[in-house]
Amino acid sequence: YTDQWERWWKNPQQVELYNFMAKDNVPFHSVIFPCSLLGADDNYTLVNHLIATEYLNYEDGKFSKSRGVGVFGDMAKDTGIPADIWRFYLLYLRPEGQDSAFSWSDLMLKNNSELLNNLGNFINRAGMFVCKFFGGAVPPMVLTADDKRFLARVTLELHQYHQLLEKVRIRDALRCILSISRHGNQYMQVNEPWKRIKGDEKDRQRAGTVTGVAVNTASLLAVMLQPYMPSVSLAIQGQLCIPPGCFVLSHSFTCTLPPGHRVGTVSPLFQKLENDQIEALRKRFGGGQVSGGCGAPRGSSTLGTSWPLQLCFLLIQELTEEGAKQGNHVRQLKANKAEKAQVDVEVAKLLELKKQLALAEGKSPEVPVPKGKRKK
Structure with a gap:
């Protein structure tokens, strides 16, 4: 390299x-x-x-x-599903301590709940409130005990995130990110800045504090997301206009977007996955029976479901390589004058591979009988 x-x-x-x-x-x-x-x-x-x-x-x-x-x-x-969604889901179920299983239904559930409704919802609302209520500029913040309790929760998750990554527990560290955004959604839901902005001066100031704290939390999440979802992280950095010098993860929660900082155009980060879309993908990648072949000959009793051309090519390529390898193995055994019983076992494996290859290519599955043998 x-x-x-x-x-x-x-x-x-x-x-x-x-x-x-x-x-x-x-x-x-x-x-x-x-x-x-x-x-x-x-x-x-x-x-x-x-x-x-x-x-x-x-x-x-x-x-x-x-x-x-x-x-x-x-x-x-x-599939049309963005690369960052694949990255997120595969790391979310990373089999760190025991086997895990990819599931189309679970992929849809995690995208729609954790990414769209949790993470994306919080970051989008934080940025949108700055634009809608404060002219695109981060408002002044006067922290109360409630705000400090929220920041303490975020800081605790941030510390745990660092510790888990030091131990290379990648899956568990990702959950810290989702926990922060979950705390953020709850923080906004309890304080209701969209209602307080319509109240008196004290309420409007409170709405500004909550919005400022929320958008700074979104800025923190953009940095934490970078190793998991780099494209999404970059999109958040662009929408919130996070200065490159601030795009560094520290061990404590710092205010990277001070009062007066102007954000850019804020837009949704994720799209909903629909059940029909997921069912089509599950069917498409569900495979088929090898004996059915990619296009078995007409009249064959082993006809199965027609395979997509790309899958046919992969199957034929794999069987061809395995057949060539097994053929070389048989020739080597014969050259070394191995015992007949051992040779016969390996020859049988070779014939089976040739049969499967013939089926995959849509040819007759009959394989020529080895010399010296006759059909009864």
């Missing part, structure tokens, strides 16, 4: 190495590879923190490329 790689990979005194992987890779990266580096005796940097996740399953089963079950690669882009 860079000709300066030795600054990191041969610098154990100054570098802390974090490895991220699924649990099945732990033996190699915790034992085999570090032992290889030690054996090289060349001052290589060894892993300091090994962060392994459990498995992510799909709906009620498992992801499977060969059967077209699940969303892979650029297929996620083709």
Whole structure:
């Protein structure tokens, strides 16, 4: 990646190495590879923190490329769901302590409840109140005991966010962000600035304080969101006109948008996912039976549901690669004069792969009988 790689990979005194992987890779990266580096005796940097996740399953089963079950690669882009929504949901259910499962219904629920109604609602209201009630400028703030209690809750969540990220508990740290916006919505709901702005001078001042505190909380959330949802974070920074120098996360809640600071055009950050849309996606990525093939020949009794062209290509490509690998394995066994029973088992596996490939290509599933054998 860079000709300066030795600054990191041969610098154990100054570098802390974090490895991220699924649990099945732990033996190699915790034992085999570090032992290889030690054996090289060349001052290589060894892993300091090994962060392994459990498995992510799909709906009620498992992801499977060969059967077209699940969303892979650029297929996620083709759904029309923004990348940041995918990032949010996959990190929200990250299998940090036990296996977890991707669910289309849960994706819709988390988008509509946590992002749209909770996080997005709070940030949008905070910015809109500045524009609607105070001409786009952050109003003066006179903090009361209630405001200080709210800020204490936010600060507690911020401290916990830092601690969790230090421990690489990425999923749990994300929940701190959602808790802050939940506290923010409750804070605004209790103080009702949209009503107080219509009252006397004291009420209008109170509305200004609540709005100023809320929009500064939204500014804090923009920074906390950056590693999880970079595009959404950037959008909030643009809408609230947060100065680049203030776009840094500290360990305490500071006022980054002082009285008089002008915000920009505020607009909704998230869109609702509809049930019909989600059901269509669940059906689209639900896969099919391998025996049905991508286009089995007419008259075949094994015809299944027609597969999307992209899934067909993936299946054919995977079966072709597996068949070639198995063919080489069989030839190697024969060259080494392995026992006939072992060869027969591997040949049977090869014939089965050829059969599946033929079905996937829409050809007859019959595979030529090996030389020296006759059909009865």
